[in-house]
Amino acid sequence: MSAETSGALGAATAPGAAARDAGTARYLAVLGVLAAVLVVVLIGAATLGPYRLSPAEVVGAVWRRLAGQPVERVVETVLFNIRLPRIATAALVGASLAAAGAAYQSLFRNPLVSPDILGVSTGAGLGAVTAILLSLPVFAIQLFGFVGGVATVLVVMALTGSLRGGNRLLTLVLSGIVVGALASAAISLVKVLADPYDQLPTITFWLLGSLARITSADLRAVLPAVAVGLVPLVLLRWRIGVLSLGDDEARALGIEPSRLRLIVIGAATMVTAAVVAISGVVGWVGLMVPHMGRFLVGPRFDRLLPVSLLAGAVFMVAVDTLARTMAAVEVPLGILTAALGAPLFVALLARGRRVWS
């Protein structure tokens, strides 16, 4: 799966060389290739799993389902109750984290920024592990996670607002680091208090991220929140791009930087908190995929966002397919995103030196 992905990405750069002058042509080519790769990865993921289904069976079942005809019960269960909701969720999680990462990197004009810069994942983690400690149902764990993530960013914003003067962005980032550190300390406390036999494994598994228990109900529950966050990012992609040039340039073009910044932070927080609530803390994607995107189409946010969305979905579906097929048992996503992401990231850094300029 990952071989297909990286092969196709490599292929995307070759025709791009011919169209280097026309950035738009290259951008459209990259989008087209990524979309094609996503389709291939989605179909591949749908045919892979511990329960053996041939590609023909999968296609046939989906076709019969769309046509409203009955599907064999066990195929129905495996495909429509378990596998497809999980694949769709993986695509959503990857796209969302990558989009949030791209937005933050443009906003802070810094490529080292990840969606967790303002503590949203750590806060979501704190909310979720607290719910696990209280032995609450899955929906409550997700709700606590979402609320914890959003609340943490609100605390960071309030703290930044109360600290007048100085560099606003720097204050914001420092506040995020401070509040995030507090939240991680609280997570550690919960881990100490948790029952090591019963709750600690669940907590650890959640903090490493996993889609092992995803149902279509989980996916439906977070879709509205993700949409509320993604739609403004897509609609405001031009202005966000201008913002990354600097506040004075933005004002010259009639954009109010501080208000736009608030909207971007709010939108990225919604998106990240919503997906982390159901997937657990999945690291690396939000940092690395926007980098891959910049390598492919450059730093313009209006181009970076769609590319990040697609590449994030491709990467996450591929990684989650590995997570559920490489061993007889589930492998946490955080381990795989780091193990696969780190070498890929280094390779990108080595090849593309002018990525951020």
Place this chain on the structure above:
Amino acid sequence: MTFTRRILLRLAGALVAVPLALGAAAEARTVTDSAGRAVEIPDVVTRVFAAGPPAAVLLYAVKPEAMIGWVRQPRPQDLPFLIEAVRNLPTLGQITGAGDVVNVETIVAERPDLILDFGTINDGYVDLANRVQAQTGVPYILIDGSFAATPEALRLVGDILGVPAQGEALAAYFEAALAEVDRVLATVPAEARPRIYMARGATGLQSGTRGSINMAIIERVGAVNVVDSTGGGLVTVSPEQVIAWAPDTILTLDATFAGEVAGRPEWQTVPAVANGRVLLAPDTPFGFLDIPPSLNRIVGLYWSLTKLYPDAASFDLRAKIREFYELFYHVTPTDGQLDVLVR
């Protein structure tokens, strides 16, 4: 289950003989599990997926032929105490508890008649059961794993799995063991009860609070758990804390800890260590005191009574252990194996 359905089944049977057999096999009945959930299960249960280690022991004891895999692979030293048919079953992973998480598709691929979980019942586990049941279409049964509720659990599972006589026999053994515990404890005054520290893990610095499922058996045999917090779970403690508690007896399931504790300086002043009262409980095929917190602890009642109250416990420990292994593990230990188990 409905009247109409029965008529239809009879009609089918009148037409062809084979569909009758299929129809009967597919017929379902409704049982109520320990969480009060009404679950529809097949009349004949032949394949059962154990959700966690305690459920695996329960299933092995009540109906080993219904096992389709292990939650955790048995260790080589466990194999002599397990029947041939289950020794090489695949390790599938688990739904609940510590360890490898099973892929939901794997559950479906194994085509179990039902999923069995045995342990704490709370909102979290009920919700997990409902989710997995809805997602896989496999009935999910929750059985209360608290030590005191074991007889009811055994009878309920015996009934669900279609082996009520086996469930009853195991429940009767447990009740007889409890009666023996009460008989012995009646002769031991409260001040003569040992103050116990249960050491878990190779460092021995993990233990269980009062009221936790992992300490149930210690408390049942009248011992005082020195870990006096009541959080209801496992805790990690410091050596200094153990010294302050000054337990007169240490129980452990960890051979590394039992072998090394006498040589560890920080443990020297603990009365139990100074007096050589560090007792290593047998753990093949499953722990006598815990690990997992399941039926395997029942034999630990007799073992603990013998170790803690040697003067008051007048029963034959060898005979009790042999009987337990025959009833629950379906094997008869050799004299050599029994020598190790009574140690």
